[in-house]
Amino acid sequence: MLIQDATLADGRRRDVRVEGERIAAVERRLSPRDDERIVDADGKLLLPGMIDAHVHFREPGFPAKETWASGSRAAAAGGVTTVVDQPNTEPPTIDRESFVEKTALAADSLVDFGISGGVTPDWNPDELLAEPLFALGEVFLADSTGEMGIDADLFADAVAAATDRGVAVTVHAEDADEFDESVRPSGEDAGDGQRQGANERTDADAWSAFRTPEAEHAAVERACQVGEELGSQLHIAHTSTPGGIDRAAESGMTCEVTPHHLLLSRDDLPELGTFGRMNPPLRSEQRREEVFERVTDGTVDIVATDHAPHTRVEKDAGIWDAPSGVPGVETALPLLLAEAREGRLSYERVRDLTAATPAAVFDLPRKGRVEGGKDADLALFDPDATHEIRGEELHSKAGWTPFEGWDGIFPEWTMVRGETVYRNDGNEEFGDARGENVRSGE
Numbered sequence: 081m082l083i084q085d086a087t088l089a090d091g092r093r094r095d096v097r098v099e100g101e102r103i104a105a106v107e108r109r110l111s112p113r114d115d116e117r118i119v120d121a122d123g124k125l126l127l128p129g130m131i132d133a134h135v136h137f138r139e140p141g142f143p144a145k146e147t148w149a150s151g152s153r154a155a156a157a158g159g160v161t162t163v164v165d166q167p168n169t170e171p172p173t174i175d176r177e178s179f180v181e182k183t184a185l186a187a188d189s190l191v192d193f194g195i196s197g198g199v200t201p202d203w204n205p206d207e208l209l210a211e212p213l214f215a216l217g218e219v220f221l222a223d224s225t226g227e228m229g230i231d232a233d234l235f236a237d238a239v240a241a242a243t244d245r246g247v248a249v250t251v252h253a254e255d256a257d258e259f260d261e262s263v264r265p266s267g268e269d270a271g272d273g274q275r276q277g278a279n280e281r282t283d284a285d286a287w288s289a290f291r292t293p294e295a296e297h298a299a300v301e302r303a304c305q306v307g308e309e310l311g312s313q314l315h316i317a318h319t320s321t322p323g324g325i326d327r328a329a330e331s332g333m334t335c336e337v338t339p340h341h342l343l344l345s346r347d348d349l350p351e352l353g354t355f356g357r358m359n360p361p362l363r364s365e366q367r368r369e370e371v372f373e374r375v376t377d378g379t380v381d382i383v384a385t386d387h388a389p390h391t392r393v394e395k396d397a398g399i400w401d402a403p404s405g406v407p408g409v410e411t412a413l414p415l416l417l418a419e420a421r422e423g424r425l426s427y428e429r430v431r432d433l434t435a436a437t438p439a440a441v442f443d444l445p446r447k448g449r450v451e452g453g454k455d456a457d458l459a460l461f462d463p464d465a466t467h468e469i470r471g472e473e474l475h476s477k478a479g480w481t482p483f484e485g486w487d488g489i490f491p492e493w494t495m496v497r498g499e500t501v502y503r504n505d506g507n508e509e510f511g512d513a514r515g516e517n518v519r520s521g522e
């Protein structure tokens with residue numbers, strides 16, 4: 081196949097030849113071969129498919145929230161060609177049996193995938209770390225969905241075990257000791273009974289008041305100290321504060337920011353209500369702006385979605401009872417491209433945040449670039465075709481989005497290792513499940 085006259089992220093216009101699963105050549109002009117399929121990409125933007133290093137596809141355990149089939153369709157329709165699934169499923173992915181069970185379910189995936197393993201007091205590091213794991217993590221330093229928060233000693237042991245075996249570690253960095261119990265109605269959980277409930281609140285912003293920025297600062301600090309002591313390369317998941325990002329960068333660790341922490345703030349909570357509850361929570365508008373600056377200036381390494389679908393019925397509850405998390409895998413690249421179109425980010429920066437740098441951080445040498453020899457994981461866009469995001473049109477089982485009504489630039493075509501997984505020429509079409517574990521065969 082010959083893709084002619086595509087515009088790459090850096091503005092170069094190139095012909096791109098795909099042979100089998102790989103990009104064979106990227107040149108100014110390539111002569112079509114006899115019988116070669118020609119794709120006219122004049123005026124179109126060709127990007128490496130997004131590597132979303134943080135999704136929760138919910139299988140096994142919660143197929144009503146998401147499955148590998150539904151989640152990977154959402155990914156393909158959003159220009160995502162590799163996803164990395166997190167361990168807080170049921171059973172949690174903490175030993176050989178659970179890893180093998182999840183790998184079998186991932187055969188339904190349209191896009192390539194990684195499976196990360198988790199840490200609980202019951203985990204089996206010898207079994208788990210011997211599997212073709214993407215990374216260890218997200219390791220939860222405080223409870224989130226799945227209640228997998230662990231203590232400092234177990235964290236240090238887990239980081240040491242992963243480092244010994246050359247496995248990367250990703251960290252959910254919040255410290256529950258720094259949560260503000262005074263805003264939580266008394267009677268919720270045990271805790272510091274003294275302060276609990278003194279300033280009880282039930283509005284949606286209470287979640288942001290409860291899970292404080294200091295909780296992130298403290299946990300990033302602790303994680304970095306452990307990482308520095310053990311000489312480990314840690315990746316801090318979903319950083320939401322400038323302080324957390326700066327601390328991670330200072331110690332040479334990498335970090336990610338989600339589209340919701342980049343684009344939404346506490347100012348949006350009156351409208352979002354409990355549908356804006358996630359961990360870590362939305363921060364002040366000022367902090368959001370400071371996070372955005374760090375995404376544009378390169379302090380933040382990657383954008384990952386933390387796609388965390390819950391059903392509408394589950395989310396439609398009181399702020400202290402609704403589950404935490406928002407879907408995002410289908411809207412991330414479209415939202416970033418809309419930001420780029422408005423001049424707030426460059427297309428090159430979008431490519432680096434979503435593909436080139438995740439491939440470098442997580443050691444995926446065949447992925448993340450439109451270059452000869454790489455996997456033909458590609459997404460083609462009309463950079464002027466903005467589309468108003470509608471939750472009911474998205475493919476996650478969630479059926480809602482915190483970005484309702486925002487502009488997105490969605491792919492016309494998404495390819496995984498040379499095969500079409502998504503096509504939209506007015507009608508949407510999906511390819512077959514063909515996802516492979518990006519760590520198998522290593």
Ligand SMILES: NC(=O)N[C@@H](CC(=O)O)C(=O)O
Pocket residue numbers: 136168218224225252357358359360386388389404405406
């Ligand atoms: N981010 C969230 O609020 N929720 C995630 C878990 C997590 O990433 O902490 C989920 O799995 O629902």
Ligand SMILES: [Zn+2]
Pocket residue numbers: 218224252317318359360
């Ligand atoms: Zn998390």
Ligand SMILES: [Zn+2]
Pocket residue numbers: 134136166218386388
């Ligand atoms: Zn997560």
